[in-house]
Amino acid sequence: MAFVIGRETNRDESGPTGRLGSYRALDGSDGASLRLDVDTPHAILVVGKRGYGKSYTLGVIAEELACTGGVAPILIDPMGVFDTLTDQVKSESVPAEVIQNPTVMPDVLDPKSWCSLLGLSPESGAGGLVWKAAQESTTVEGMKANVREATAADRDVRSAHNHLSLADSWDVFDSDGLNADTLSTGKVTVVDVSGHDDAPMNAICRGVGNALYRARLSNTIDRLPWLLVDEAHAFFGGVANETLQLLLTRGRAPGVSLVTATQRPSAIPAVGISQSDILISHRLTAQSDLAALESAKPTYLQGEFGERMPTTPGDVVIIDDATETVHGARIRNRKTSHGGKSPRASTAMRN
Numbered sequence: 001m002a003f004v005i006g007r008e009t010n011r012d013e014s015g016p017t018g019r020l021g022s023y024r025a026l027d028g029s030d031g032a033s034l035r036l037d038v039d040t041p042h043a044i045l046v047v048g049k050r051g052y053g054k055s056y057t058l059g060v061i062a063e064e065l066a067c068t069g070g071v072a073p074i075l076i077d078p079m080g081v082f083d084t085l086t087d088q089v090k091s092e093s094v095p096a097e098v099i100q101n102p103t104v105m106p107d108v109l110d111p112k113s114w115c116s117l118l119g120l121s122p123e124s125g126a127g128g129l130v131w132k133a134a135q136e137s138t139t140v141e142g143m144k145a146n147v148r149e150a151t152a153a154d155r156d157v158r159s160a161h162n163h164l165s166l167a168d169s170w171d172v173f174d175s176d177g178l179n180a181d182t183l184s185t186g187k188v189t190v191v192d193v194s195g196h197d198d199a200p201m202n203a204i205c206r207g208v209g210n211a212l213y214r215a216r217l218s219n220t221i222d223r224l225p226w227l228l229v230d231e232a233h234a235f236f237g238g239v240a241n242e243t244l245q246l247l248l249t250r251g252r253a254p255g256v257s258l259v260t261a262t263q264r265p266s267a268i269p270a271v272g273i274s275q276s277d278i279l280i281s282h283r284l285t286a287q288s289d290l291a292a293l294e295s296a297k298p299t300y301l302q303g304e305f306g307e308r309m310p311t312t313p314g315d316v317v318i319i320d321d322a323t324e325t326v327h328g329a330r331i332r333n334r335k336t337s338h339g340g341k342s343p344r345a346s347t348a349m350r351n
């Protein structure tokens with residue numbers, strides 16, 4: 001019989017689950033099957049040092065969600081490695097689509113976030129102009145016009161205008177940008193933000209997260225969204241931070257799940273760890289990362305965690321708040337191919 005991570009022991013057992021992998025026996029062999037509750041909303045944090053399987057695990061969760069009814073999985077892909085989810089697989093099809101060149105609505109950013117996105121202090125002359133423009137206009141063109149018409153020092157007008165022109169050149173803002181209806185499909189939607197700098201990547205992540213949250217609050221979509229974010233430290237450090245924290249603290253009530261993956265748990269806010277009800281940890285060795293996890297989850301981590309630290313890619317320790325249990329497991333093989341392999345000179349020589 002399989003154990004279901006994230007499902008309280010006294011809960012009805014009929015809801016959907018996804019296959020995560022299997023227990024890791026002491027001799028390294030596979031034990032009983034381990035599944036993930038995908039019936040109710042969760043906040044899941046996947047951590048591990050480079051090359052030990054975080055993206056692979058995110059791909060496994062995405063594959064399971066793609067094959068689950070009633071959910072809308074959306075994966076923010078900063079490295080462009082998840083387009084392989086659309087691979088045709090013989091065994092079982094994984095419904096997936098990739099959105100290249102995604103755009104979001106400009107009004108997803110409030111005036112303060114516009115200043116922060118452009119690296120302007122709201123107290124500066126140029127920052128003040130951007131703040132006012134964002135308050136009074138909902139398109140980047142409109143904001144630029146607003147700045148041009150402002151009565152202010154030439155230098156500030158030029159600076160504010162140049163910063164807005166830079167944002168325009170990213171091509172990520174559009175009044176017809178991604179909305180919850182387009183994102184809420186039975187497939188896993190990969191939002192490819194690779195090729196963008198941190199600022200535009202963050203704007204897209206924020207736009208997608210906000211759209212899903214608002215749509216669930218206003219009951220305009222039926223499916224329960226699951227937002228999966230790889231390299232999450234890059235988003236917790238930018239304008240997407242506010243949205244990710246909102247989803248972590250208030251997302252589950254309207255039915256929005258968040259799955260974040262990072263190689264640097266010490267670089268994400270403590271709430272990113274403490275508010276996650278499921279922690280999937282691949283191998284970690286940096287003392288600062290272990291300390292960040294231990295200070296946010298002391299009850300489960302003391303003793304057992306260090307002792308069970310995995311040594312092989314694909315092996316994990318799972319800490320489950322719902323059942324207050326810790327599990328040593330091996331994540332299953334992907335159905336679709338994994339696109340996150342490190343480039344190797346020896347492979348390039350063979351080609």
Ligand SMILES: Nc1ncnc2c1ncn2[C@@H]1O[C@H](COP(=O)(O)OP(=O)(O)OP(=O)(O)O)[C@@H](O)[C@H]1O
Nearest residue numbers: 049050051052053054055056313314331332340341
């Ligand atoms: N569950 C697994 N089963 C089989 N192989 C795995 C598994 N997890 C990881 N691997 C192997 O480990 C390699 C590295 O995994 P992955 O790309 O997910 O690492 P990562 O932790 O995301 O690294 P990075 O931080 O560099 O993105 C994969 O290419 C794959 O070969």
